[in-house]
Amino acid sequence: xxAAVEPLLEPLLEIEDLHVNVGDKPILRGLTLKIGPGxxxxxxxxNGAGKSTLAHFLAGRExxxxxxxxxxxxxxxxxxxxxxxRARAGVFLAFQYPVEIPGIGNQYxxxxxxxxxxxxxxxxxxxxxxxxxxxxxxxxxxxxPDAMLKRSVNDGFSGGEKKRNExxxxxxxxxxxxxxxxxxxxxxxxxxxxxxxVVRSLRNAERGFxxxxxxxxxxxxxxxxxxxxxxxGRIVKSGGRELAQELEEKGYGWLVEGQA
Amino acid sequence: xxxxxxxxxASPPKAPSSGGDAALDSLLSRExxxxxxxxxxxxxxxxxxxxxxxRLISSKKDEPQWLLDWxxxxxARWLKMTPPTWQNVKFPPIDxxxxxxxxxxxxxxxxxxxxxxxxxxxxxxxKLGVPLHERARLAGVAVDAVFDSVSVATTYRSQLAEKxxxxxxxxxxxxxxxxxxxxYLGSVVPVTDNYYSALNSAVFTDGSFVYIPPGxxxxxxxxxxxxxxxxxxxxxxxxxxxxxxxSHVSYLEGCTAPMRDENQxxxxxxxxxxxxxxTIKYSTVQNWYPGDENGKGxxxxxxxxxxxxxxxxxxxxxxxxxTGSAITWKYPSCILLGDExxxxxxxxxxxxxxxQADTGTKxxxxxxxxxxxxxxxxxxxxxxxxxxxGQVRIxxxxxxxxxxxxxxxxxxxxxxxxxxFPYLEVHERSAVxxxxxxxxxxxxxxLFYCRQRGLSAEEAVSLIVTGFCKQVFRExxxxxxxxxxxxxxxxxxxxxx
Numbered sequence: 061x062x063a064a065v066e067p068l069l070e071p072l073l074e075i076e077d078l079h080v081n082v083g084d085k086p087i088l089r090g091l092t093l094k095i096g097p098g099x100x101x102x103x104x105x106x107n108g109a110g111k112s113t114l115a116h117f118l119a120g121r122e123x124x125x126x127x128x129x130x131x132x133x134x135x136x137x138x139x140x141x142x143x144x145x146r147a148r149a150g151v152f153l154a155f156q157y158p159v160e161i162p163g164i165g166n167q168y169x170x171x172x173x174x175x176x177x178x179x180x181x182x183x184x185x186x187x188x189x190x191x192x193x194x195x196x197x198x199x200x201x202x203x204x205p206d207a208m209l210k211r212s213v214n215d216g217f218s219g220g221e222k223k224r225n226e227x228x229x230x231x232x233x234x235x236x237x238x239x240x241x242x243x244x245x246x247x248x249x250x251x252x253x254x255x256x257x258v259v260r261s262l263r264n265a266e267r268g269f270x271x272x273x274x275x276x277x278x279x280x281x282x283x284x285x286x287x288x289x290x291x292x293g294r295i296v297k298s299g300g301r302e303l304a305q306e307l308e309e310k311g312y313g314w315l316v317e318g319q320a
Numbered sequence: 321x322x323x324x325x326x327x328x329x330a331s332p333p334k335a336p337s338s339g340g341d342a343a344l345d346s347l348l349s350r351e352x353x354x355x356x357x358x359x360x361x362x363x364x365x366x367x368x369x370x371x372x373x374x375r376l377i378s379s380k381k382d383e384p385q386w387l388l389d390w391x392x393x394x395x396a397r398w399l400k401m402t403p404p405t406w407q408n409v410k411f412p413p414i415d416x417x418x419x420x421x422x423x424x425x426x427x428x429x430x431x432x433x434x435x436x437x438x439x440x441x442x443x444x445x446x447k448l449g450v451p452l453h454e455r456a457r458l459a460g461v462a463v464d465a466v467f468d469s470v471s472v473a474t475t476y477r478s479q480l481a482e483k484x485x486x487x488x489x490x491x492x493x494x495x496x497x498x499x500x501x502x503x504y505l506g507s508v509v510p511v512t513d514n515y516y517s518a519l520n521s522a523v524f525t526d527g528s529f530v531y532i533p534p535g536x537x538x539x540x541x542x543x544x545x546x547x548x549x550x551x552x553x554x555x556x557x558x559x560x561x562x563x564x565x566x567s568h569v570s571y572l573e574g575c576t577a578p579m580r581d582e583n584q585x586x587x588x589x590x591x592x593x594x595x596x597x598x599t600i601k602y603s604t605v606q607n608w609y610p611g612d613e614n615g616k617g618x619x620x621x622x623x624x625x626x627x628x629x630x631x632x633x634x635x636x637x638x639x640x641x642x643t644g645s646a647i648t649w650k651y652p653s654c655i656l657l658g659d660e661x662x663x664x665x666x667x668x669x670x671x672x673x674x675x676q677a678d679t680g681t682k683x684x685x686x687x688x689x690x691x692x693x694x695x696x697x698x699x700x701x702x703x704x705x706x707x708x709x710g711q712v713r714i715x716x717x718x719x720x721x722x723x724x725x726x727x728x729x730x731x732x733x734x735x736x737x738x739x740x741f742p743y744l745e746v747h748e749r750s751a752v753x754x755x756x757x758x759x760x761x762x763x764x765x766x767l768f769y770c771r772q773r774g775l776s777a778e779e780a781v782s783l784i785v786t787g788f789c790k791q792v793f794r795e796x797x798x799x800x801x802x803x804x805x806x807x808x809x810x811x812x813x814x815x816x817x
Contacts, residue, residue, distance in 0.1 A: 121768050122768070144775060144776050147771065148774050159763070163786070163790040172775065173774050173775060176773075177773075177774035
């Protein structure tokens with residue numbers, strides 16, 4: 061694998077030779093990846109490489125065929141856990157296309173979700189007053205207007221507002237493992253800065269990040285420890301931050317040729 | 321209702337089933353909570369239906385001759401009528417001779433006060449969450465409790481009487497206020513309006529009667545709790561609400577029945593009359609026994625409800641949450657006669673397992689500048705079939721009339737159906753009529769999004785459905801909105817499949 065330093069602590073996420081199909085079609089074909097506590101990994105790669113499949117599969121979405129390989133999260137078999145249990149254990153996915161839920165207030169949804177997670181972890185639920193204090197604090201970080209909290213979940217939000225709303229939830233839930241699926245797509249410079257701010261506020265020695273992106277520009281806000289190139293369902297190259305810059309200049313062709 | 325020409329019909333889009341669906345499945349199969357039977361001795365009329373049975377019902381209720389004649393005339397008309405066949409529901413023909421048309425709990429004499437009411441009856445209502453006793457009564461809600469064919473108690477009567485409000489059982493109204501009953505009975509729903517209204521007019525037993533005098537705002541919610549208990553009986557209640565000039569009343573009804581393998585018929589007629597500047601708000605939470613998951617048993621809920629906005633600026637608002645019954649067939653409607661009168665219809669209808677519903681409304685605009693709003697939310701799960709059928713008719717006289725209709729259908733699973741039959745008849749140029757309709761399936765995407773945030777599939781479905789119904793629930797009085805939300809959750813159990 062990479063020349064990067066092996067993490068010393070027990071990995072947060074450990075993916076071993078993972079094969080996943082959609083129907084009969086192999087999408088992930090022998091993917092191996094370790095994310096240690098405190099680390100941020102970026103996954104780049106051409107369209108159709110399997111980047112989004114990886115993120116959705118790890119979050120527990122139905123419709124994928126697990127062919128072989130293992131995924132362990134903090135030592136537990138992640139793949140036997142239903143999606144909500146993964147969420148409660150601290151796995152978060154910031155969606156590329158967040159879903160609209162008409163009729164349910166955004167703030168109410170977040171409180172319900174946070175309390176479901178807290179219940180799942182055996183923690184006390186937050187009452188309305190404590191929650192409002194918390195959400196106010198996080199709201200400042202993402203600069204989402206008050207009106208967005210009152211409106212239905214993602215209902216009528218612009219693309220950028222939806223992404224900010226995902227960031228607000230990420231800030232609120234303080235996940236152990238945050239996965240960002242092309243969060244930068246369709247975002248202006250200011251919004252990219254917001255993503256950076258939220259990620260920095262969460263970074264510490266325990267939490268891990270898996271950032272999926274096409275472009276270096278998000279990574280310049282995030283400063284990942286590792287950059288991997290995913291092509292045809294496998295990691296074909298790993299390196300540090302400089303790899304992303306190289307990709308930006310040269311494209312994927314020189315890595316991908318002769319692969320699939 | 322005109323005979324139907326099928327309009328766009330949505331059948332559920334096929335989508336791969338998922339684990340979320342399995343969870344929805346278990347959610348949709350909880351048991352009916354009110355299925356118990358009260359062991360009480362009943363007085364039953366002989367089986368079947370004929371003129372003698374009608375005479376018997378009339379004499380049991382000590383009715384005046386004019387009412388007996390009215391019943392017999394209705395019966396004669398009913399014999400010549402045939403059941404409607406245009407509705408989008410399926411059931412075997414009903415044998416009208418195989419049912420009892422009168423069932424009453426045995427008592428020595430009519431109870432003069434609650435202390436004389438059979439404790440078993442009080443216990444029944446207590447169990448249903450409608451305590452009648454002074455100390456436990458629902459605050460701010462006056463209740464008329466109807467058990468099979470008779471009203472067993474009406475609470476808060478004296479407080480209401482101080483304001484001149486009449487709230488009593490229909491049978492008492494016939495005795496104590498015959499002039500009002502005679503004036504209004506059948507004035508909104510004519511005897512021969514339809515097959516079931518004619519049957520009801522012949523054999524109706526009890527129900528509630530409300531009169532609000534001019535200028536009075538009724539200080540509490542009025543409600544009737546209908547309970548079918550006896551086996552093989554039909555329930556045919558009659559409700560009449562009159563809001564005099566400038567008055568205001570909010571009325572609620574709730575309904576439950578024991579779990580039985582036979583289908584039972586409930587054919588009610590409700591008539592509302594709103595005079596000048598009067599407002600009637602009528603809310604229903606219907607939870608009759610829906611039958612088991614294979615469609616055995618359950619109530620046939622064939623009901624005619626109609627309100628007449630007789631006066632200028634009068635308003636009638638229907639809100640219904642229909643979660644029970646094997647078959648629901650009802651179209652609470654408004655005749656907007658008075659200028660600037662307003663009709664509203666807010667409906668949530670849920671069909672799970674083998675339930676069928678064909679429900680909607682009619683808004684008949686006659687007066688000038690009349691307005692109506694229709695918000696219908698249909699939820700289908702399991703093998704449920706849910707039909708919205710609504711008519712908006714703007715007569716030539718209704719200049720400046722406006723209607724807005726919104727019909728949304730939500731499908732859960734692959735085996736249910738949602739159907740929409742809107743009939744818009746506009747005979748006046750200046751009218752504005754808008755109709756919007758949507759059909760959606762609880763998406764795998766929505767479910768996954770919620771589960772990714774830590775909610776179980778059940779919690780996610782209940783959240784999405786609650787959001788879907790919000791426009792209707794907010795029309796319900798507070799405590800009933802909470803009740804309706806809970807009821808929806810229970811009724812949906814086992815639906816995710």
